[in-house]
Amino acid sequence: MILVVGSGIAGLTAALVARESGAEVVIATKGRIDDANTTHAQGGIAAVVSPDDTHASHWADTLRAADDTADPDAVMTLVEDGTDVIAWLMLDCGVVFDRDADGRLAQGLEAAHSHPRILHAGGDATGAEIERALIGAVRAAGIDVREHTALQDLLLSDGSVVGARLMDSSGRSVDVGAEAVILATGGCGRAYARTTNPAGATGEGIAAAMRAGARVADMEFVQFHPTVLADGEAFLVSEAVRGEGAVLLDDHGRRFAFDAHPDGELAPRDVVARAIADAMAKQRGRPVLLDATGLGAEHLAARFPTIDRAVRGRGLDWARDPIPVAPAAHYLMGGIVTDIDGATSVPGLFAAGEAACTGVHGANRLASNSLLEGAVFGSRAARAASRYRPTTVRSAAPIRPGRSARIQGDSADDFDREALGRVMWEHAGLERDAAGLDLAADRIEGWLSDLAEPSSVADIEDLGLLTVALEIVRAARTRPQSVGAHHRSDPALVPTAA
Ligand SMILES: Cc1cc2nc3c(=O)[nH]c(=O)nc-3n(C[C@H](O)[C@H](O)[C@H](O)COP(=O)(O)OP(=O)(O)OC[C@H]3O[C@@H](n4cnc5c(N)ncnc54)[C@H](O)[C@@H]3O)c2cc1C
Known part of the structure; x- marks a missing residue:
């Protein structure tokens, strides 16, 4: 069985493609099936669908917006697969994109695109239409969807992921075995006081992957809309x-x-x-x-x-x-490091969408590339997870990675999400400097040291928020130069006027 965690564009796509590949699939998702950033996406999905546009142009625009920090090969995969994935969304899943007066797909222009290539639906309700169609397809395929079921931790055996501990809304946990787990848990905008992200964007999928030993990268690259x-x-x-x-x-x-x-x-x-x-x-x-x-x-x-x-x-x-x-705060460019087939550094664990870091966005995401990323890499992760066969002999009892031992109760003040949001906004927001980042790290480490083992979904979210916030701050501290969305304003780094 393949366990897909999350039901935005990446998770639903992964579930459908894994099922098409013949796998048994279960989706676990924290809220209702349509609770996802995807549902709120407005402007559209970027893709090359007309003969006067080219993959080379979409590729070049993506690299330019990223200050040339994106991975050129991953971007080429994104834009090339993007054309096919749009056809799949429309023909196989029934997504209805807007059309112009001549009946051709309407294509809008957005910032930093050199060609109008943004497909949209319902005017500015693109994400809601994609989510509607994908949910319909998931239901039609008879995929087992477990709503109000949150990932608490991944289960490991001999260094491989072999399942997950899930918690329902009453705080009851259950361990589920899986041949492979695909994390499609989205981003963490809620770590910031001001964000476009809905309430569930609390980062705990990334945090669980980190506890399981998965590599994360580019966490300092948070996009502000x-x-x-x-x-x-x-x-x-x-x-x-x-x-x-x-x-x-x-x-x-x-x-x-x-x-x-x-x-x-x-x-x-x-x-x-x-x-x-x-x-x-x-x-x-x-x-x-x-x-x-x-x-x-x-x-x-x-x-x-x-x-x-x-x-x-x-x-x-x-x-x-x-x-x-x-x-x-709008979008996390970094996340769980994957190859272009969604494989993370931990065998058995795959990731796709905003939770993942394939390198397609580098330090700054091009507008409307993230829905595309969710569909392209959700598909690829599903195909790879369906092919995946564990190579190690697994020990009988899977283990859950614990949090590292911490000194309890040493923080100067109590944790609450508003306080975290303010700290992140002020010190790890649009502009960062060393003193502010040090202060933020101290506060967050203090709050983290006070957290008990989660006994509710809200606790899981708190742990997720603090874990990813600390990782954003740590990553920002280690990059003294400004690039893309990461902007350092330290006096020593800012050229003084003559
Ligand atoms: C207001 C807004 C407008 C946007 N407009 C656009 C746009 O026009 N074009 C574009 O390309 N991008 C846009 N974006 C960004 C884009 O919507 C997201 O990056 C994309 O939808 C992410 O898809 P995803 O599947 O990776 O994650 P999401 O859609 O966020 O889905 C994550 C899923 O994981 C679930 N989940 C989270 N934690 C857990 C857990 N512990 N256990 C179980 N389930 C969990 C969530 O409930 C959710 O179902 C917009 C974002 C916002 C907020």
Whole structure:
């Protein structure tokens, strides 16, 4: 049996492809099946689907957005497989993408893409449509789905993963054996005070993999989305809105994005997010304005129905007035290291999607590449897991990796998620420096040392949040130079004006 953990695009794709490969499959997922970042994805999924676009162009755009830190071979796999995976999503799973007036697939333009190649559904409800179709396909395939079932730990035998300890919502744990486990548990945006991610993005899949000895990498590369509504609960205003012509203004009504990059509002995300943070610093922290008034009320409502509802629900009329936006934590580029077939450094353990680090994003992800990544590498991980045969003789009793011994009760203050969010936002956010990172590490280590063995899903999440937060901080400390989304502002590293 292959155990797939998580039911976003990566997990559902992995489950379906593993089943197509003939494997028995069980999906364990923490909440309802559609509780996933995938459901909230708006702008779309990037892929080469028209004859006037090329894989070479998508590949080059991806590498450029990543400051040339992405793995060129992994990116080529992403963009080449991407074309087939779109056909699979549409033809085998029934995903309905939007079409233009001529009946051709509608293709939008987003920041840092040199060609319109963003497929979308329901205007700006792309993730929800993909999730709907994949869930339908999973049900139709009769795959065993265990909702409200959280991964607590992986089970090891002779250094290989042989199953998982799962916990239900009443806190009852059960050990499940599996030939292979595919982790598709998504990211950890909830480690930050301000994030676009829904409540379940708490990183514990990555934390469990780390306890099982899996290698993680690039954890310092956290992407901050530039344009998140700064009125009430954080709500993402897709890049596609800027792709269609909306502009960013400071308090003086000036388009400041061109000060940072010749592509202005359509520069890579990290550049635009920092340009906004700089503009906010100059206006005492007040959010900047996203001016979409040029797009017209009708077009905004038709092309971006989800955003339109959210904006108007806050009493704002974005067809008439610019709306306040500010950056928020959005996406983890790093994660569990895998090869291009989803294999981690631990035999029997595979990973895909945002939880994994294949190297396709390097230090900065190109917009709309992550849904694609989930489908491409979810498929590849499923095929590899279906082929996987354990090579070692397994000991009778699988073991669960414990947490390393800690001194209990030495933290100066009590842990709560808000406090962690503030520490991460202030010291491991858009700008980092050595003093802030040291302070963050001290606080998080203190909180971690106080955590008892999880007895509820919330405890598992707390352990996940603190483990990945500490790893982000550790990784950021060891990279003194700025690159992509990791920006160091240490006085010694910032050139002083002559
Ligand atoms: C608001 C928003 C808009 C976005 N827009 C876009 C976009 O337009 N285009 C794009 O490409 N990307 C977009 N992204 C990013 C993209 O949605 C995600 O990177 C992608 O959906 C991740 O897919 P995934 O399958 O890896 O993880 P997810 O979709 O996050 O799924 C993770 C799954 O794992 C489960 N899980 C977590 N922990 C456990 C556990 N301990 N035990 C069991 N199950 C667990 C979760 O419940 C969930 O089902 C957006 C993200 C957000 C938040």
